[in-house]
Amino acid sequence: MTSALEFTGVEKRYGELAVLDGFELSVPRGEKLAIIGPSGSGKSTVLRIAMALEGIQRGRVELLGETLWDGAKRPPEKTLRRLRLHAGMVFQHFNLFPHMSALENVCCAPVDVLGVPRAQAQARGRELLEQVGLADKADSAPEQLSGGQKQRVAIARALAMEPAVMLFDEVTSALDPEMVGEVLNVLRDLAARSDMTMLLVTHEMQFAGEIADRIVFMDGGRVVEQGPPEQLLSQPSEPRTQAFLRSVLQPGRQAPAQD
Amino acid sequence: MNFDWGYALETLPGLLSGLVITLQATVLGMLVALTLGLLLAVLRHAGGRWIGGAARHFIEFVRSTPLLIQLYFLFYVLPGLGVTLSPLVTGVLALGVHYAAYCAEVYRAGINSVPRGQWEAAASLGYPAGARWRRIILPQAIPPVIPALGNYLIAMFKDTPLLSAITVMEVLQVAKIAGAESFRYLEPLTLVGVMFLVLSLTASRLVRRLEARYGRQARPA
Numbered sequence: 001m002t003s004a005l006e007f008t009g010v011e012k013r014y015g016e017l018a019v020l021d022g023f024e025l026s027v028p029r030g031e032k033l034a035i036i037g038p039s040g041s042g043k044s045t046v047l048r049i050a051m052a053l054e055g056i057q058r059g060r061v062e063l064l065g066e067t068l069w070d071g072a073k074r075p076p077e078k079t080l081r082r083l084r085l086h087a088g089m090v091f092q093h094f095n096l097f098p099h100m101s102a103l104e105n106v107c108c109a110p111v112d113v114l115g116v117p118r119a120q121a122q123a124r125g126r127e128l129l130e131q132v133g134l135a136d137k138a139d140s141a142p143e144q145l146s147g148g149q150k151q152r153v154a155i156a157r158a159l160a161m162e163p164a165v166m167l168f169d170e171v172t173s174a175l176d177p178e179m180v181g182e183v184l185n186v187l188r189d190l191a192a193r194s195d196m197t198m199l200l201v202t203h204e205m206q207f208a209g210e211i212a213d214r215i216v217f218m219d220g221g222r223v224v225e226q227g228p229p230e231q232l233l234s235q236p237s238e239p240r241t242q243a244f245l246r247s248v249l250q251p252g253r254q255a256p257a258q259d
Numbered sequence: 260m261n262f263d264w265g266y267a268l269e270t271l272p273g274l275l276s277g278l279v280i281t282l283q284a285t286v287l288g289m290l291v292a293l294t295l296g297l298l299l300a301v302l303r304h305a306g307g308r309w310i311g312g313a314a315r316h317f318i319e320f321v322r323s324t325p326l327l328i329q330l331y332f333l334f335y336v337l338p339g340l341g342v343t344l345s346p347l348v349t350g351v352l353a354l355g356v357h358y359a360a361y362c363a364e365v366y367r368a369g370i371n372s373v374p375r376g377q378w379e380a381a382a383s384l385g386y387p388a389g390a391r392w393r394r395i396i397l398p399q400a401i402p403p404v405i406p407a408l409g410n411y412l413i414a415m416f417k418d419t420p421l422l423s424a425i426t427v428m429e430v431l432q433v434a435k436i437a438g439a440e441s442f443r444y445l446e447p448l449t450l451v452g453v454m455f456l457v458l459s460l461t462a463s464r465l466v467r468r469l470e471a472r473y474g475r476q477a478r479p480a
């Protein structure tokens with residue numbers, strides 16, 4: 001079977017700055033993959049390229065066996081849009097639609113994009129809100145929700161489109177500490193019960209260790225080391241991985257700036 | 260020179276029918292300005308190099324030439340091109356297009372104030388361009404600029420007397436004719452001034468209400 005995501009020799013530059021440089025990553029379908037690494041190492045960029053929000057300069061990216069990016073060539077908007085339907089993304093800063101209630105946030109895209117009848121989309125939206133523990137917040141405006149609640153609505157919103165691949169970009173980094181747990185619980189539950197492919201960029205090492213099938217450590221726009229959680233987290237072989245893990249795991253020391 | 264109340268009363272019915280024309284021109288011009296302005300703003304943003312560039316140049320061109328010249332141009336040149344429009348329609352068109360250029364800039368500010376994350380969230384949910392604008396971007400971009408649009412519409416209302424230059428029988432034109440017939444300008448012109456004053460003040464108050472409602476809207480993350 002083809003893999004869910006396939007990055008081959010990907011180069012991504014912003015002007016002079018090479019953000020990804022010969023980046024290689026292959027994600028089998030159904031895998032729960034955690035991506036860790038210092039700030040600025042290109043983790044978000046990987047997800048944004050997979051979500052078709054950013055193009056690349058060189059190399060190739062395939063999503064579910066279809067070519068998404070092939071060098072600097074930009075596929076027609078129609079192709080991008082079709083491929084985007086395979087993937088869903090949850091952002092660090094939620095990006096909920098402020099002019100819609102929680103429920104509308106969740107059911108708007110199925111209605112507007114897929115043409116699902118509104119009543120049916122709303123029923124499904126309520127189920128999803130219940131799944132993330134927010135059944136009672138359906139009619140709340142985003143501004144009335146806490147950060148953790150907003151992020152759970154954002155997860156439900158992405159799930160409503162039933163993507164095959166879900167991309168989570170540091171979804172707990174903008175949250176107050178007491179709200180991190182509720183969002184991680186939703187993700188744990190999701191990872192356990194769904195066969196979606198999940199890519200999670202995270203600074204929560206313990207969480208990554210619990211739910212991931214594999215952890216990838218990135219630095220300087222490349223994969224430096226990867227492996228099963230128990231190996232990568234406890235016996236990393238690369239000095240850079242060791243240094244990074246020391247800096248995040250050691251008590252009393254600050255995690256690298258999260259952005 | 261005394262204010263002749265009897266004469267003022269005599270001219271009043273004519274002036275009021277002129278005022279009806281003025282208001283018609285304002286409302287129709289407003290509709291043109293609000294819709295064409297929105298179209299220009301969206302094209303400018305989404306139209307790419309050629310269409311977007313054309314929209315930008317058009318906006319710039321219209322904003323840098325006087326409305327009176329645009330009026331004369333449409334009034335005297337269009338018939339030569341085989342397009343015959345009534346003076347009122349010509350006037351509405353000129354007012355509408357002129358203020359569309361200003362409204363486009365106002366809309367643009369609103370569009371630019373929508374955070375990038377909103378575009379990305381919409382794109383990641385698979386929204387096609389049209390629906391992205393309609394459902395996600397414009398509903399956030401427009402409410403905060405409604406007061407600014409209102410102010411331009413008041414400015415347009417106060418520019419309607421220019422239509423007298425192309426023989427539209429709006430309120431100032433009526434006043435000038437009444438004055439020319441009786442050699443008394445004080446009364447009709449005073450009445451016209453008062454009408455504009457009252458209507459503009461009322462409209463300004465309305466805009467301030469809109470400001471209270473939309474202008475200070477919180478912009479959530």
Ligand SMILES: Nc1ncnc2c1ncn2[C@@H]1O[C@H](COP(=O)(O)OP(=O)(O)O)[C@@H](O)[C@H]1O
Binds near residue numbers: 038039042043044046
């Ligand atoms: N739109 C952009 N323009 C210029 N530089 C960018 C842009 N987006 C990201 N970068 C740069 O690319 C590098 C990698 O960014 P990112 O993928 O966000 O890293 P990470 O998520 O690992 O912190 C950073 O140095 C960042 O400053």
Ligand SMILES: [Mg+2]
Binds near residue numbers: 259
């Ligand atoms: Mg990042």
